[in-house]
Amino acid sequence: MEKTISEFLENRTKEGLLRVLKPADARKEGSVYFDGREYIDFSSNDYLGLSSHPALRDAAQDATKKFGTGSCASRLLSGDLKIHHELEEKTALFKQKQAALVFNTGYQANTGIISSLFNKTDCIFLDKLSHASIIDGVLLSGARFFRFNHNDTEHLETLLKKERKKFKNSLIITETVFSMDGDFAPLKELVRLKEKYNCKIFIDEAHATGIFGKNGSGMAEEAGLTGKIDLIMGTFSKALGSFGAYIACSQKIKYYLINSCRSFIYSTALPPAVIAVNLASLEIIKKEPLRRKTLLENARYFRDELKKQKLPVLGFSQIVPLVTSSTEKTLILSEALKKKGFCAFPIRPPTVAKGSARLRFSLTYFHTKDILKKVTEQIRQHV
Ligand SMILES: *Cc1c(COP(=O)(O)O)cnc(C)c1O
Numbered sequence: 161m162e163k164t165i166s167e168f169l170e171n172r173t174k175e176g177l178l179r180v181l182k183p184a185d186a187r188k189e190g191s192v193y194f195d196g197r198e199y200i201d202f203s204s205n206d207y208l209g210l211s212s213h214p215a216l217r218d219a220a221q222d223a224t225k226k227f228g229t230g231s232c233a234s235r236l237l238s239g240d241l242k243i244h245h246e247l248e249e250k251t252a253l254f255k256q257k258q259a260a261l262v263f264n265t266g267y268q269a270n271t272g273i274i275s276s277l278f279n280k281t282d283c284i285f286l287d288k289l290s291h292a293s294i295i296d297g298v299l300l301s302g303a304r305f306f307r308f309n310h311n312d313t314e315h316l317e318t319l320l321k322k323e324r325k326k327f328k329n330s331l332i333i334t335e336t337v338f339s340m341d342g343d344f345a346p347l348k349e350l351v352r353l354k355e356k357y358n359c360k361i362f363i364d365e366a367h368a369t370g371i372f373g374k375n376g377s378g379m380a381e382e383a384g385l386t387g388k389i390d391l392i393m394g395t396f397s398k399a400l401g402s403f404g405a406y407i408a409c410s411q412k413i414k415y416y417l418i419n420s421c422r423s424f425i426y427s428t429a430l431p432p433a434v435i436a437v438n439l440a441s442l443e444i445i446k447k448e449p450l451r452r453k454t455l456l457e458n459a460r461y462f463r464d465e466l467k468k469q470k471l472p473v474l475g476f477s478q479i480v481p482l483v484t485s486s487t488e489k490t491l492i493l494s495e496a497l498k499k500k501g502f503c504a505f506p507i508r509p510p511t512v513a514k515g516s517a518r519l520r521f522s523l524t525y526f527h528t529k530d531i532l533k534k535v536t537e538q539i540r541q542h543v
Pocket of ligand 1: 264265266267268270291293335339364366367395396397404405
């Protein structure tokens with residue numbers, strides 16, 4: 161055992177892939193502080209800057225005063241408060257689905273939901289770039305699974321034609337905004353295929369919730385396909401500036417999950433403060449659409465500026481990845497930017513495929529055009 165661990169750590173170090181934790185001193189409105197110095201933070205998922213919103217902070221304090229700090233038990237025991245149900249009703253309305261069920265994290269939602277709805281008589285088709293929590297859910301289900309090339313619906317259809325008939329139930333899974341590429345799933349075509357081949361479809365809106373769609377509910381809303389998508393998962397932990405996740409679905413699936421989903425049943429309910437913050441956050445999404453408009457406008461500006469410099473930039477969303485290919489080049493650029501006060505963490509294998517290491521710029525509401533112009537100039541000087 162000791163030997164295996166040492167070898168693993170030595171190999172990771174040799175390949176320049178050893179990960180270490182870097183605690184920040186503090187965080188404030190788009191900035192992060194390390195060793196007493198301020199850096200513009202391009203690595204957070206606080207897309208709308210809500211984690212420091214006064215309304216959210218007040219909601220956390222009020223709920224803690226009223227209900228205490230912990231929820232003290234699982235939802236099925238005495239951990240279930242009326243505010244959990246209020247949040248589920250508001251989430252269902254927000255996502256325009258019949259019902260919603262709250263989960264403690266997106267990771268727990270994906271692993272729990274997929275594995276409780278599907279089993280070894282079934283098959284699952286998932287995009288090759290799906291998040292680790294989706295992959296783990298698929299593995300846990302025991303279903304046969306087939307990975308289609310990223311956003312390649314022709315490849316998906318070839319697999320469906322060949323495999324679908326051999327199994328009982330079937331599921332197609334995709335993220336709607338991809339976390340490492342910042343691009344969008346071809347939802348319309350995926351829905352057409354799910355109907356043609358009699359599958360269910362599950363979408364992960366972790367990076368789309370709060371940002372896309374007229375009401376900020378996500379890509380399903382933006383594409384006008386909410387009614388045709390069976391399972392819409394999303395999180396409160398990114399643009400909503402809080403913590404936790406949800407599935408929006410039919411009332412019947414919700415009841416089924418309450419009775420069968422192990423990550424829902426065997427985990428303590430989210431604390432009252434978190435639930436109250438999530439409720440407040442949904443209100444802010446409704447009341448302050450300017451945040452998402454500004455974010456997307458600035459993301460477009462940044463991407464255009466990088467493209468003008470002929471830099472290999474991916475995607476279309478608030479996630480702006482700059483592909484630097486080798487891990488070494490990525491580290492060098494990341495360090496150079498850090499010296500100038502910009503913090504963008506390198507994304508390397510195994511998170512992304514070998515040879516596609518990148519600097520991933522996660523934009524937030526606080527990254528003004530002025531800041532983006534300055535960072536573009538620094539990138540230009542160092543690639
Ligand atoms: C972050 C993320 C998750 C996990 O959500 P947590 O609430 O952080 O556990 C799931 N899916 C995708 C696509 C994500 O980016």
